[in-house]
Amino acid sequence: MFSYLLQRFYMRKVLTLDSIGENVKKAEYAVRGDILKKAHEIVENIAKGEKYPFKTLTACNIGNPQFLGQKPLTWVRQGLSLVINPKLLDNPELSSYYPPDIIDRSKYLLSRIQGGVGAYSDSQGLLVVRESVAKYIETRDNVGPSDPADIFTTNGASPSIDIALTIAISSSQDGVMIPIPQYPLYNALITIKRGHPIGYYMDSSDGYWSLSIDEMQRSVDLAKKKNIKPRALVVINPGNPTGQVLSEENMRQIVEFCEINNLVILADEVYQDNVYIPSKKFTSFRKIIRQMGTKTELFSFQSLSKGFYGECGIRGGYMEILNIDNQVKSQILKLASIMLCSSTLGQVGIELVLNPPLEKMPSFEKYDIEKNEILSALKRKALLMYELLNTMDNITCNYVEGAMYAMPCVTMSQKAIDEARKIGVTADKFYVMKALEETGIILVPGSGFGQKPGTFHFRITVLTPESSLRELLLSFKNFNNNFHKQYRD
Known part of the structure; x- marks a missing residue:
């Protein structure tokens, strides 16, 4: 007994700054x-x-x-309030406070969510949400169908990025190209996964931030000289922290660069609704890859936190994969399954944002005014x-x-x-x-x-x-x- 008490007295912490990874x-x-x-x-x-x-x-x-x-969108908050408290739908006075289209949408969503939003969803996300995401992507890009089976909902974009990097980095010799300046999440996650961040400098000499293929190639060549194997390229468009919007010509050059260097593209597109100059418009890498007819592998990310919606705390987002091997896709689903599922409220938020009220619907005018x-x-x-x-x-x-x-x-x-x-x-x-x-x-x-x-x-x-x-x-x-x-x- 004495020796046990003595051991407790001198017991050292297992986890110290020296002992953690x-x-x-x-x-x-x-x-x-x-x-x-x-x-x-x-x-x-x-x-x-x-x-x-x-x-x-x-x-x-x-x-x-x-x-x-910034004020939340009424359409989104009304929908969330009804799915989280379905008893409101039985209130005969509900139509005095909520327009009929959001009432109908909420009833439809609840009819497709087994157990309501308090139950776990499929690990890949609610099918009704992934169907809406796929429909949105098809309409946005106009280059053919998007498959709900290729869409994974996550708690914002960050867990999607984590999954993609986990898949891309297979050894301590693997590297991931990131823009410099870059969003620090990438450098942090690559480092934790024992990969190598391969920085490529963005050019700012003409008053606009831009990506140079020559600079990207210089970065790849230098990494290879250091025995680092480039595996993926991160592109943030529109840019964080730099605010640039890529032209379609520049995007085609980037896809060709990835074909030549055998790189997977990680397209961070969470600011796709935030474009401020008339001469520029957002184009997805999915659209460019489909138009070019290339088999370049793509992970693309979107979030409920940015755009004009700004619902950071609700934690909604998704990842779409393109040209990914089916066996690898199974491993992605396994990683998603380990975390059970993303927030069902975040998933519903994504559905409401990507499937907004249409013109002539009761909620459209208010939604359109708030958005604009x-x-x-x-x-x-x-x-x-x-x-x-x-x-x-x-x-x-x-x-x-x-x-x-x-x-x-x-x-x-x-x-x-x-x-x-x-x-x-x-x-x-x-x-x-x-x-x-x-x-x-x-x-x-x-x-x-x-x-x-x-x-x-x-x-x-x-x-x-x-x-x-x-x-x-x-x-x-x-x-x-x-x-x-x-x-x-």
């Missing part, structure tokens, strides 16, 4: 990194009565539309951000063609770089931390996304309410200009 420690996710931790400290300090030059923080670090005041108001405001805010950022000292901002972010370049003095080095951080992180402490604006340093050596950037969302965006940007301009005066060489 190295790849977990290497993985980073800058969007919710050190800057956000500092922001939480400031919130706590303000609650304790400490004084700052601002009253509240403004979260410009993450694409979280409703957190920043959200997209028009995003377009105006993207333009305002582009214009005002380019009036600031030492800042150059490319045009925000789509998505929800600007990624400005900041020219740093050697004095600022040296000051950052003294405290063990990069110059862009130093700059973003100073901005947080002096303005309350939460940004993400460009080093968290990757950037060309010798350059410095930050990412800022265009989601701040229109009523306060100009004031916020002018406050930031004042900080920026003072920063560069203070650290002038």
Whole structure:
């Protein structure tokens, strides 16, 4: 008994920072990194009565539309409320509050959901939802049918991306090409899976972010010299954090590049409804591949969190696969099955967004007004951000063609770089931390996304309410200009 008590007294923890996997420690996710931790400290300090030059923080670090005041679509919320509380459908006064089309849709969905939304669905997702997704894809692309059997619903796009990378990375010598700057999820997941992120730099020299085939080939060739085997190419279109919208010609070049180099395409298309300039339009990689008649393998991703819907917390999304071997498809289904199923509410949300009310239906006018108001405001805010950022000292901002972010370049003095080095951080992180402490604006340093050596950037969302965006940007301009005066060489 004594020896047992002694053993308990000296018992060491099994899990320590030294004993957990190295790849977990290497993985980073800058969007919710050190800057956000500092922001939480400031919130706590303000609650304790400490004084700052601002009253509240403004979260410009993450694409979280409703957190920043965007209103949910009435059509979606009405449908969700009815499927989660079916007793409402028995209320004789329901038609006084809900239009008949959403009542009918909810009844139809419930008739196809065995056990209601509180029951597990098939691991691949509710068939009624996958049928609506397939119909949407067919209409969007107009290049032939989409098969519900090739669609997997997930809790947002992130689990889909996780599955695709798990399938693509088969050994520690495998690499996945990612754009630089890139969405940090990719680098983190590839690292955790013991793969190699193979960065290809995006070009920003002409005022627009773009993808260069020559740069992508340089990246592949360099990886092979390091005995890394490129297996897949990630393309984010519209871009996060860079906001570019690819042309169809550029997309065809990318598909040809993947044919030549035997690469699977992972097409992150969660911002497909966020295109702000008339000269550009979203085209899916599925459409391009079908038009070209190629057998290039494709995973494509969509989410309920972005677009004009912005239902981040409900966690809905899907993945469509194309030209994937049937035996591999079985393994994908196995991975989905391990997690049982995605949120049924998220699945219903996807169905309601992709199968909206049609013209002349009772809910159409309100839905159309809400949709256009959200997209028009995003377009105006993207333009305002582009214009005002380019009036600031030492800042150059490319045009925000789509998505929800600007990624400005900041020219740093050697004095600022040296000051950052003294405290063990990069110059862009130093700059973003100073901005947080002096303005309350939460940004993400460009080093968290990757950037060309010798350059410095930050990412800022265009989601701040229109009523306060100009004031916020002018406050930031004042900080920026003072920063560069203070650290002038």
